[in-house]
Amino acid sequence: MPQSDEYGKHRHSAFSPHRRYWLLMNESNEPAAPPALRVDDLFVIYGQRTAVDGISFQIDRGEIFGLLGPNGAGKTSTLNAIEGLVKPKSGRLLVDGVDARQRPLEAKARLGVQLQSSSFQAELSIGQIARLYGGLYGVRLSHEEIGASMRTIGLDQEVGKRFKQLSGGQQKRLALYIATIHDPLLVLLDEPTAGLDPQSRRGLWRRIEQLRGEGGSILLTTHSMEEAQAVCDRVAIIDHGALLTLGTPSDLIAKHKDDPRVLEVAHGSVTLEDVFIGLTGSEIRA
Numbered sequence: 008m009p010q011s012d013e014y015g016k017h018r019h020s021a022f023s024p025h026r027r028y029w030l031l032m033n034e035s036n037e038p039a040a041p042p043a044l045r046v047d048d049l050f051v052i053y054g055q056r057t058a059v060d061g062i063s064f065q066i067d068r069g070e071i072f073g074l075l076g077p078n079g080a081g082k083t084s085t086l087n088a089i090e091g092l093v094k095p096k097s098g099r100l101l102v103d104g105v106d107a108r109q110r111p112l113e114a115k116a117r118l119g120v121q122l123q124s125s126s127f128q129a130e131l132s133i134g135q136i137a138r139l140y141g142g143l144y145g146v147r148l149s150h151e152e153i154g155a156s157m158r159t160i161g162l163d164q165e166v167g168k169r170f171k172q173l174s175g176g177q178q179k180r181l182a183l184y185i186a187t188i189h190d191p192l193l194v195l196l197d198e199p200t201a202g203l204d205p206q207s208r209r210g211l212w213r214r215i216e217q218l219r220g221e222g223g224s225i226l227l228t229t230h231s232m233e234e235a236q237a238v239c240d241r242v243a244i245i246d247h248g249a250l251l252t253l254g255t256p257s258d259l260i261a262k263h264k265d266d267p268r269v270l271e272v273a274h275g276s277v278t279l280e281d282v283f284i285g286l287t288g289s290e291i292r293a
């Protein structure tokens with residue numbers, strides 16, 4: 008019996024096989040399933056430019072992980088390497104324990120992806136897009152299920168509209184829905200709330216938190232320290248392709264609050280943004 012969730016995705020089961028496995032393993036005290044993502048010593052190089060310079064981190068199951076960094080720091084290149092859109096120079100990428108460089112199709116089947124500028128066929132209606140991408144992912148959606156899903160992401164009045172007729176916020180909401188239509192283990196979101204109004208931004212935060220509540224893991228990039236603090240369990244700050252620090256937002260404040268570079272830019276009590284600016288510098292990036 009299909010079930011619907013608050014955000015309207017009608018699922019044929021509450022949890023995908025990956026998530027059921029994870030829950031079972033935890034209930035029986037057996038060794039935990041592999042992390043959702045493991046990145047080991049990743050290098051991405053474009054010609055003479057080293058975009059990702061030996062980054063390593065891990066994302067646990069049921070975790071929202073934020074990748075923070077100034078423009079050009081290497082965030083998108085890291086995501087692109089995980090998604091198989093660029094070929095790393097070296098390093099290891101394990102998605103749910105599956106080596107994404109050696110078994111890319113198996114790794115990709117576990118991923119949901121929203122690119123920085125996710126776009127769909129301009130002339131297709133929302134309903135057609137949902138059916139098309141559902142079909143590509145092997146998810147069968149009835150007319151009623153699509154209608155109910157659109158209602159809960161606030162697009163039920165727009166179902167007949169073409170993609171090009173949607174506002175930026177509506178396009179982002181649809182993109183996140185499509186990225187998770189197949190119930191992936193790990194969702195990669197490149198600046199998912201950039202350019203959204205506060206209402207839409209919070210709607211997307213709720214959706215992201217809901218995915219975590221279902222056992223999913225999320226890797227997102229953002230330039231908003233408020234967003235990182237509000238939704239991320241842990242964050243990594245990167246710059247010039249290298250990882251500078253990693254931890255929960257409050258850990259990072261505690262760890263760096265006495266750093267002179269951070270104190271110099273702080274106004275009153277130290278914030279995550281002060282840590283970010285202190286570690287990455289104040290100059291504007293090209």
Ligand SMILES: Nc1ncnc2c1ncn2[C@@H]1O[C@H](COP(=O)(O)OP(=O)(O)OP(=O)(O)O)[C@@H](O)[C@H]1O
Nearest residue numbers: 053056057058076077078079080081082083084085
């Ligand atoms: N296809 C490419 N060819 C050459 N250089 C590239 C390419 N893509 C990215 N770069 C360079 O690699 C570096 C990292 O870029 P990347 O897009 O990963 O940064 P980012 O942290 O996502 O930046 P932003 O916050 O501006 O999106 C930058 O110096 C960028 O100019």
